[in-house]
Amino acid sequence: MSSRLRVLLALCTLSSTLAVPVFYSAQAGTATFEHRVLFVTVRGTIPGVTASVVLDPEALAGSQGTVTVPVVNLNTGIGLRDNDARSERALDAAHHPNATFVLDGIPGGRLIEGVTLETTVVGKLTVKATTLSINAPVKATLVGGQINVATQFKFNPHDFGVNYPNSSNVVTVNVSFTLLPPR
Helix, strand or coil: CCHHHHHHHHHHHHHHHCCCCEEEEEEEEEEEEEEEECCEEEEEEEEEEEEEEEEECCEEEEEEEEEEECHHHCECCCHHHHHHHHCCCCCCCCCCCCEEEEEEECCCCCCCECCEEEEEEEEEEEECCEEEEEEEEEEEEEECCEEEEEEEEEECHHHHCCCCCCEEEEEEEEEEEEEECCC
């Protein structure tokens, strides 16, 4: 076999094992939250979570993306409380309608059809124009080409300038969405 043919075969073999990132997006995710104010635990939902992620299910280490939570859609079931939470002294949703998480990386792994991968993602969370680095646990399951993603994490809202009167220093957030491949 000639040396050129060996090189060509080696390159073909190498190219078949290289990661092929794919753009995935989500349009109808949901966030829920739980936050203590005085002696009351406030629970609410935020519909309309979106995500755009570039990843290779076979090699997650190079993944990048953004998850957007429209805090302007916050709903606790009590309109006056919702308006207070969206007000300038709290989320200031009129000027900062979205909270965003920018994915900086996933420490490796791969998605296997029907198997839930539990890992931690690294990124930057921006709420009310303040950006801080966070690590968040994530569960991801590849099902029929779609990726179901769910996370639960806690943060101190005061670190982001969200100073709702008499509120605690911990908010628990759950976010879930389904990433769809391009059509």
